[in-house]
Amino acid sequence: MKIYTKTGDSGLTTLIGGTRVPKDHIRVACYGTIDELNSYIGLVRCYAISSATDTQLEEIQQLLFAIGAVLAADPEKSNMKLYALTTSDVKFLEKAIDQMDGELPTLKHFILPGGSILVSTIHIARCVCRRAERLVVQLASATSVPENVVIYLNRLSDYLFILARKMAKDTDTKEIIWHAR
Amino acid sequence: MKIYTKTGDSGLTTLIGGTRVPKDHIRVACYGTIDELNSYIGLVRCYAISSATDTQLEEIQQLLFAIGAVLAADPEKSNMKLYALTTSDVKFLEKAIDQMDGELPTLKHFILPGGSILVSTIHIARCVCRRAERLVVQLASATSVPENVVIYLNRLSDYLFILARKMAKDTDTKEIIWHAR
Amino acid sequence: MKIYTKTGDSGLTTLIGGTRVPKDHIRVACYGTIDELNSYIGLVRCYAISSATDTQLEEIQQLLFAIGAVLAADPEKSNMKLYALTTSDVKFLEKAIDQMDGELPTLKHFILPGGSILVSTIHIARCVCRRAERLVVQLASATSVPENVVIYLNRLSDYLFILARKMAKDTDTKEIIWHAR
Ligand code: B12
Ligand code: B12
Ligand code: B12
Ligand SMILES: C[C@H]1O[C@@H](n2cnc3c(N)ncnc32)[C@H](O)[C@@H]1O
Ligand SMILES: C[C@H]1O[C@@H](n2cnc3c(N)ncnc32)[C@H](O)[C@@H]1O
Ligand SMILES: C[C@H]1O[C@@H](n2cnc3c(N)ncnc32)[C@H](O)[C@@H]1O
Ligand SMILES: [Mg+2]
Ligand SMILES: [Mg+2]
Ligand SMILES: [Mg+2]
Numbered sequence: 001m002k003i004y005t006k007t008g009d010s011g012l013t014t015l016i017g018g019t020r021v022p023k024d025h026i027r028v029a030c031y032g033t034i035d036e037l038n039s040y041i042g043l044v045r046c047y048a049i050s051s052a053t054d055t056q057l058e059e060i061q062q063l064l065f066a067i068g069a070v071l072a073a074d075p076e077k078s079n080m081k082l083y084a085l086t087t088s089d090v091k092f093l094e095k096a097i098d099q100m101d102g103e104l105p106t107l108k109h110f111i112l113p114g115g116s117i118l119v120s121t122i123h124i125a126r127c128v129c130r131r132a133e134r135l136v137v138q139l140a141s142a143t144s145v146p147e148n149v150v151i152y153l154n155r156l157s158d159y160l161f162i163l164a165r166k167m168a169k170d171t172d173t174k175e176i177i178w179h180a181r
Numbered sequence: 182m183k184i185y186t187k188t189g190d191s192g193l194t195t196l197i198g199g200t201r202v203p204k205d206h207i208r209v210a211c212y213g214t215i216d217e218l219n220s221y222i223g224l225v226r227c228y229a230i231s232s233a234t235d236t237q238l239e240e241i242q243q244l245l246f247a248i249g250a251v252l253a254a255d256p257e258k259s260n261m262k263l264y265a266l267t268t269s270d271v272k273f274l275e276k277a278i279d280q281m282d283g284e285l286p287t288l289k290h291f292i293l294p295g296g297s298i299l300v301s302t303i304h305i306a307r308c309v310c311r312r313a314e315r316l317v318v319q320l321a322s323a324t325s326v327p328e329n330v331v332i333y334l335n336r337l338s339d340y341l342f343i344l345a346r347k348m349a350k351d352t353d354t355k356e357i358i359w360h361a362r
Numbered sequence: 363m364k365i366y367t368k369t370g371d372s373g374l375t376t377l378i379g380g381t382r383v384p385k386d387h388i389r390v391a392c393y394g395t396i397d398e399l400n401s402y403i404g405l406v407r408c409y410a411i412s413s414a415t416d417t418q419l420e421e422i423q424q425l426l427f428a429i430g431a432v433l434a435a436d437p438e439k440s441n442m443k444l445y446a447l448t449t450s451d452v453k454f455l456e457k458a459i460d461q462m463d464g465e466l467p468t469l470k471h472f473i474l475p476g477g478s479i480l481v482s483t484i485h486i487a488r489c490v491c492r493r494a495e496r497l498v499v500q501l502a503s504a505t506s507v508p509e510n511v512v513i514y515l516n517r518l519s520d521y522l523f524i525l526a527r528k529m530a531k532d533t534d535t536k537e538i539i540w541h542a543r
Pocket of ligand 1: 001002003004005007014015016017018031032035064065066067068069070072288289290291292293294307338339340342359361
């Protein structure tokens, strides 16, 4: 089977469950942006990170596909058994945040995103995660989305923020504070 | 002539044909996102790729400008002769896909985007291409857009997916499969 | 205090001034995209640039936070004294553009975005800047936004274009012209 099926050449695509929707449907934007986020996390994994962090990021990539499947399913038509995110998936992020945060100086100001290629790339991933969250919140205002999906994305951007700070610290990269005028 | 003409300081801009539209018009988002995609393809070309692939990507960059011009023209006002994408432009991508795909193991699962900086960057470009496609599909639902533009973008994201896989193979980068839970 | 306050788990967030809005509100997209732009500028600063350019980019990052604060404030509820962009902030960009442009050959055609990792990353930042501008223009059509914010973003993308050209020239990177067919 060819990779290009041409079934989307008309601008329509097929959700899990068989419903045909235009590609500019908010649902498609949601899982498309999760895909973009996933690609940035893949990029982060290519830079010098510890194998413990790498394992966390692979777990996150796997879960983003689970989220993608949930978002790609028409809630009214699909009867496919899909993995629903659990409270432990959220806890997994919180535990990782707490662990890293414990090693960091308390923050009382915003910091300029940047400092090294690795740290900057994590900040970009953080922003794409928040872009995905905004779209999923929009979808959730129109139809039912599992609550844990929104919570997971909210926590994931905080995880990425703390990861950026942790990677900066581990590489002696100075944090620059924002000075409001 | 200065690069900054200040004509857009009010939030309006000029389409080919002279029509003034606000910058948040969907048409402007379309060619603006094609520009973003084009920049990512430019980035991909900076990493270690064969000169044959580089030539393909330059051709794609040139065509993205042709697409940009078509999208920037007011169909009701412009009488500028613009290059319309042809079936051979789409075939060019299909031939390249088939050639690369022939060297790749058949895929029966999703793969995690990532593996190397080059491969990850191609996946990001793929996602930006799909973001552009979503916007162009939205534009096409409101006004007439040459059919080949949508088809070209649809095929281009498949080309980028196969290119990512091919670059992974050429550099012995392992593909990680998504395991649905 | 933990970084994750959980106050956004429901999909709502708090503007400066105390108003609760859904995260898919256009205002949130505006400062969220300014954040994404800021992260790309942080990334640009990690590559080989002169310290004069680095100082300009840090100033720009600081101002993007000032813009973020203005955009995050509910104009009807907030009475916080926020820095309003001035004409000199715009002039700062224009002076930098003029200085760089003076050293560059006149352009009579579009150039393909790319050439080196640094140059490509600046082009991506330019496109994200224009994406932010489109959103801010949309916000300004619904509510009052300080005029200088739109002007600053408009000029910033021109600054980034000229910076990309200047960095290309300084590193003997060839510019490739777009040839309309
Ligand atoms: C949602 C979705 C996505 C999501 C990812 C899935 C997710 N969960 O987040 C996103 C948007 C990221 C995506 C991307 C792509 N997708 Co997709 N996707 C779908 C969709 C709508 C549902 C798949 C799903 O999640 N099912 C839920 C899981 C639990 O069910 P499953 O049956 O076990 O899913 C398995 C197969 O569907 C899949 N699979 C089986 N054969 C193949 C072959 C290929 C080439 C791929 C990529 C996957 C694949 O592997 C899954 C896990 O085992 C299907 C179409 C449909 N309506 O079913 C297309 C579909 C599977 N995708 C397809 C394609 C081509 C792609 C892309 C290559 C497109 C591109 N150019 O970017 C990429 C590949 C990304 C990658 N990293 O591998 C094609 C595959 C065609 C083929 N040759 O078999 C399909 C059938 C759509 C179509 N008709 O064109 N996709
Ligand atoms: C569509 C468009 C774009 C598209 C690209 C074009 C495409 N086809 O995809 C996008 C959105 C990517 C773009 C980007 C930019 N653009 Co533009 N764009 C236009 C627009 C609306 C139409 C141009 C077009 O495609 N014409 C169709 C072709 C077939 O016709 P053409 O007449 O032969 O086009 C030639 C010239 O227009 C152009 N050209 C001539 N002189 C100059 C000077 C400069 C500096 C540039 C960049 C181009 C340029 O070269 C073309 C090919 O030969 C015009 C405004 C208008 N309404 O005409 C502005 C315009 C050409 N752009 C302009 C600018 C400043 C830019 C950017 C620098 C903005 C930025 N900060 O990012 C970048 C440069 C990108 C690059 N890589 O070089 C200015 C140029 C001002 C000047 N000094 O002459 C214009 C006139 C708008 C304006 N009034 O401010 N743009
Ligand atoms: C706008 C805004 C942003 C903007 C940036 C600000 C800007 N000007 O562009 C953006 C969208 C980029 C942003 C990002 C983040 N933000 Co914010 N942001 C806000 C918001 C809505 C207003 C802040 C502001 O600009 N005030 C105007 C300035 C002039 O007033 P100020 O009182 O002097 O501001 C000072 C403090 O607010 C801030 N500050 C004080 N303590 C802390 C602690 C932390 C951890 C941080 C990051 C900042 C911070 O430092 C400012 C300068 O001195 C507040 C919530 C609110 N309604 O107040 C949240 C808030 C400050 N943000 C918060 C968080 C968590 C973040 C992120 C980590 C989220 C993420 N995962 O990406 C990032 C960090 C980015 C960074 N580079 O440091 C939390 C902080 C929670 C805490 N532990 O104290 C708040 C309180 C929201 C909340 N309830 O969750 N944010
Ligand atoms: C730190 C600040 O960022 C804003 N915020 C919360 N979630 C998002 C998102 N997905 N995108 C952009 N901004 C967001 C809120 O205003 C919060 O207070
Ligand atoms: C692989 C799956 O991706 C979805 N799909 C097709 N086109 C796009 C796009 N432009 N953006 C996001 N998702 C898309 C369809 O649901 C397809 O089946
Ligand atoms: C160079 C051309 O880019 C278009 N233009 C101006 N501002 C933006 C923006 N924020 N995003 C996308 N395109 C824009 C106008 O049509 C201009 O003429
Ligand atoms: Mg949050
Ligand atoms: Mg497709
Ligand atoms: Mg402009």
